[in-house]
Amino acid sequence: MLRDITIGQYYQADSVIHELDPRVKLLGTFAYVISVFIFRNIPGFVLMTLFIGLCIKLSKVPFKYMVKGLKAIVFILLLTGVVNLFLTPGAPVFEWKFIAISKQGIYNTIYMMTRLTYLVIGTSLMTLTTTPTRLTDGMETGLGFLNKFKVPVHEIAMMMSIALRFIPILIEETDKIMKAQMARGADFESGNIIKKAKSMVPLLVPLFVSAWRRAGDLAMAMEARCYNGGEGRTRMKPLRYCRTDYIAYLIMLIYMALMIVLRVIF
Amino acid sequence: MSIIKALKLTHEYIHRDDEGNVDSIETALDGVDLDIAEGDFIAILGHNGSGKSTLAKHMNVILSPSDGTMWVDGKDTKDEDKLWEIRQTAGMVFQNPDNQIIAGIVEEDVGFGPENIGVPTSEIWTRVDNALAAVHMEKYRNHSPNKLSGGQKQRVAIAGVIAMRPKCIILDEPTAMLDPVGRQEVIETITELNKKEGVTVILITHYMEEVVNADKVFVMDHGKIVMQGTPREIFSDIKTLKEHHLDVPQVTLLAHELKEAGLNIPDGVLTEEELLHILCQLS
Amino acid sequence: MSIIVNHVDFVYSEGTNTSQHALKDVNLQIKDGEFLGIIGHTGSGKSTLIQHLNGLLKPASGEIYYNGRDINDKDFSRKELRSKVGLVFQYPEYQLFETTIFEDVCFGPKNQGLAPKDAGLRAFEALRNVKLPKELYYQSPFELSGGQKRRVAIAGVLAMKPEVLILDEPTAGLDPQGRDEILEELARLHREQNMTIILVSHSMEDVAKYVDRLIVMDDGRVAYDGTPREVFKHYEELKKMGLSAPQVTYLMHDLKKRGFDVDEDATTVAEARDTILAYLGKSR
Numbered sequence: 001m002l003r004d005i006t007i008g009q010y011y012q013a014d015s016v017i018h019e020l021d022p023r024v025k026l027l028g029t030f031a032y033v034i035s036v037f038i039f040r041n042i043p044g045f046v047l048m049t050l051f052i053g054l055c056i057k058l059s060k061v062p063f064k065y066m067v068k069g070l071k072a073i074v075f076i077l078l079l080t081g082v083v084n085l086f087l088t089p090g091a092p093v094f095e096w097k098f099i100a101i102s103k104q105g106i107y108n109t110i111y112m113m114t115r116l117t118y119l120v121i122g123t124s125l126m127t128l129t130t131t132p133t134r135l136t137d138g139m140e141t142g143l144g145f146l147n148k149f150k151v152p153v154h155e156i157a158m159m160m161s162i163a164l165r166f167i168p169i170l171i172e173e174t175d176k177i178m179k180a181q182m183a184r185g186a187d188f189e190s191g192n193i194i195k196k197a198k199s200m201v202p203l204l205v206p207l208f209v210s211a212w213r214r215a216g217d218l219a220m221a222m223e224a225r226c227y228n229g230g231e232g233r234t235r236m237k238p239l240r241y242c243r244t245d246y247i248a249y250l251i252m253l254i255y256m257a258l259m260i261v262l263r264v265i266f
Numbered sequence: 267m268s269i270i271k272a273l274k275l276t277h278e279y280i281h282r283d284d285e286g287n288v289d290s291i292e293t294a295l296d297g298v299d300l301d302i303a304e305g306d307f308i309a310i311l312g313h314n315g316s317g318k319s320t321l322a323k324h325m326n327v328i329l330s331p332s333d334g335t336m337w338v339d340g341k342d343t344k345d346e347d348k349l350w351e352i353r354q355t356a357g358m359v360f361q362n363p364d365n366q367i368i369a370g371i372v373e374e375d376v377g378f379g380p381e382n383i384g385v386p387t388s389e390i391w392t393r394v395d396n397a398l399a400a401v402h403m404e405k406y407r408n409h410s411p412n413k414l415s416g417g418q419k420q421r422v423a424i425a426g427v428i429a430m431r432p433k434c435i436i437l438d439e440p441t442a443m444l445d446p447v448g449r450q451e452v453i454e455t456i457t458e459l460n461k462k463e464g465v466t467v468i469l470i471t472h473y474m475e476e477v478v479n480a481d482k483v484f485v486m487d488h489g490k491i492v493m494q495g496t497p498r499e500i501f502s503d504i505k506t507l508k509e510h511h512l513d514v515p516q517v518t519l520l521a522h523e524l525k526e527a528g529l530n531i532p533d534g535v536l537t538e539e540e541l542l543h544i545l546c547q548l549s
Numbered sequence: 550m551s552i553i554v555n556h557v558d559f560v561y562s563e564g565t566n567t568s569q570h571a572l573k574d575v576n577l578q579i580k581d582g583e584f585l586g587i588i589g590h591t592g593s594g595k596s597t598l599i600q601h602l603n604g605l606l607k608p609a610s611g612e613i614y615y616n617g618r619d620i621n622d623k624d625f626s627r628k629e630l631r632s633k634v635g636l637v638f639q640y641p642e643y644q645l646f647e648t649t650i651f652e653d654v655c656f657g658p659k660n661q662g663l664a665p666k667d668a669g670l671r672a673f674e675a676l677r678n679v680k681l682p683k684e685l686y687y688q689s690p691f692e693l694s695g696g697q698k699r700r701v702a703i704a705g706v707l708a709m710k711p712e713v714l715i716l717d718e719p720t721a722g723l724d725p726q727g728r729d730e731i732l733e734e735l736a737r738l739h740r741e742q743n744m745t746i747i748l749v750s751h752s753m754e755d756v757a758k759y760v761d762r763l764i765v766m767d768d769g770r771v772a773y774d775g776t777p778r779e780v781f782k783h784y785e786e787l788k789k790m791g792l793s794a795p796q797v798t799y800l801m802h803d804l805k806k807r808g809f810d811v812d813e814d815a816t817t818v819a820e821a822r823d824t825i826l827a828y829l830g831k832s833r
Binding site: 313314315361415416442443445446447448472511512513515516517519520523524527529538541542545546548549 | 590591694695696721722723724725726727751754791792793795796797799800803804807809818819821822825826828829
Binding site for chain 2: 012169214
């Protein structure tokens with residue numbers, strides 16, 4: 001069911017990773033994503049695995065829980081695999097009728113699927129260990145310099161945190177409207193693509209109307225509580241670096257340096 | 267001292283057609299005069315569409331008068347410079363508990379208001395602690411609002427308003443979407459706030475059982491205040507209440523029917539204990 | 550003919566840390582033409598139970614029979630079941646989606662496979678049944694008042710001509726007038742068309758006034774099953790389940806304790822008035 005989607009949802013635990021300043025985690029994730037794109041050999045792979053493995057271990061998020069989140073991207077993963085496997089040109093090692101698989105193709109498939117999996121695991125580790133508010137706080141402070149270029153950083157951050165808060169509510173609502181229309185004989189499953197798309201109207205219109213109404217209500221509630229944009233706001237939980245954050249930065253730096261060295265040397 | 271005062275307050279919703287021409291005008295408030303004393307527990311009753319929610323929105327300057335004046339703590343709501351001061355003085359709790367909680371964690375949501383008005387960090391924490399204690403939600407401070415019951419969510423919303431230290435709280439049908447347990451939680455919470463902290467409470471509702479303990483009740487219909495008085499006075503006139511599409515608690519109705527049948531029972535019986543006592547004396 | 554719920558168990562999100570045992574060995578028999586009330590606090594399993602009755606949820610174990618046939622049998626078509634057992638969800642006005650009220654009410658009958666003309670006739674009848682003013686039929690449903698929207702949504706299910714109509718808190722959030730209109734409408738459908746009606750409600754006063762039989766759900770189980778008078782005898786146990794009895798029930802029991810020889814099981818104002826008058830008349 002829809003309510004089983006776990007990707008991107010905060011997982012409450014008491015760990016070093018949870019405690020880290022969100023700016024550290026944002027930058028760390030950024031660095032990790034770069035490393036996922038630059039590794040190209042076994043030593044790099046081993047180092048990357050060690051790094052992310054250690055982070056997961058420290059975060060106390062059960063590995064099983066993370067794998068469950070991967071289910072959502074299985075389709076994309078398989079598609080990338082298939083595309084790479086069959087469409088990479090090169091000397092074929094296997095041939096059958098019009099299908100040809102090259103050595104390069106096998107190599108690419110493994111490489112791309114590993115990359116994608118590691119990418120999702122790494123980024124979801126960040127959302128699993130950081131509450132939406134902390135995350136947006138981190139973005140707001142960390143990217144504050146963009147204000148100079150007239151980027152409305154506070155507004156974007158606020159929008160993101162509200163969106164994240166309302167995702168579970170809207171998922172539940174979708175479930176409810178779907179059931180209500182099914183009780184009126186609606187059929188969301190059978191038929192061809194056009195029929196299926198048409199059958200979504202009774203679901204999407206009420207969902208849109210409801211989201212619109214909620215947005216109006218929320219805007220009114222925020223105004224009633226004196227919300228007036230980012231100016232003059234104070235913070236209940238201001239971001240302050242502590243020792244672990246500096247250590248984390250240091251570890252990140254070493255990790256990135258090693259990854260680059262491994263890529264250049266081998 | 268009056269905290270909220272209205273003089274000939276009028277509000278018109280103007281509906282326009284696609285070309286922007288005025289299609290129809292709906293008068294939601296029609297010359298309302300109102301005077302609410304500081305520290306009172308006030309109930310405003312009325313069926314859906316009677317204008318009670320529109321009135322509430324004027325107290326928090328979500329709406330501005332089409333005609334007439336409204337003062338909150340002596341400040342005219344048309345004075346734009348006073349907007350934030352007024353909203354701080356008169357906090358508002360809405361009907362749908364989900365659509366007024368902004369943050370993903372209870373304590374952060376309670377801190378949202380103080381953050382907006384620029385309260386220093388350390389004081390935000392004191393205010394949040396006190397506000398959560400006032401609604402008895404300390405245990406849930408680190409929870410996600412999505413995991414709370416309806417009554418608990420409404421208490422968080424009330425705490426969010428309390429943290430702004432208002433003189434007055436307006437609650438616009440805060441119990442309409444709750445089950446009986448949640449409804450009781452909310453009513454107990456606001457009654458306690460009124461008694462202990464002296465906050466003026468303005469409760470807008472159509473549940474009659476919720477108003478028996480109010481200091482004063484206003485009944486609205488067609489954008490006007492049509493009845494006002496103590497709950498006992500209001501509940502004495504069942505006929506007029508019915509004309510305004512409202513009903514009374516079962517015991518009030520029972521007492522009324524017994525009186526009609528010839529028993530010597532006074533008008534406006536409010537509670538079960540009261541009727542029990544009267545019946546015991548009769549026999 | 551009837552609905553039989555036989556040893557039904559249901560668990561939400563089975564096998565995860567958020568799993569929830571919502572129904573535990575529920576057994577029920579609902580006869581044709583009954584006006585049944587279901588009460589229980591939030592999370593007691595009452596909404597889960599009614600979603601089983603028209604096949605939106607499937608029991609983890611146990612069976613549900615409609616007129617002697619297992620509704621989860623492969624050859625019992627969903628379409629047929631949902632035509633016979635209509636379900637009106639809580640806040641049903643949020644499911645409206647068509648451009649006109651009339652079109653929206655036609656949605657159900659059209660899904661049943663009726664020709665547009667027949668679906669239209671059904672829609673007219675249903676809208677008449679919920680007493681919506683005729684001049685509104687071709688307006689957008691989004692422009693109606695809350696109470697009117699609710700009635701249109703109920704018409705949307707009525708137009709499917711169900712034999713059983715289930716409503717999950719149809720009066721939630723309505724004012725006294727809106728509430729009375731809908732409940733009177735249901736009572737009339739029950740009386741005149743002998744429709745089986747299952748009403749889930751939080752209002753003890755309402756169920757006491759309208760239903761013939763009352764089921765109390767607590768922690769996924771059926772705690773009490775009987776007439777409102779029988780059920781509200783347990784007002785002290787109900788309190789422990791987070792439920793109350795109608796106000797007069799408390800008064801009648803207190804009167805009895807003070808030595809009044811009255812019918813302490815009275816649950817409505819009319820019953821209470823008559824028994825009090827009878828007693829006082831006698832003692833004078």
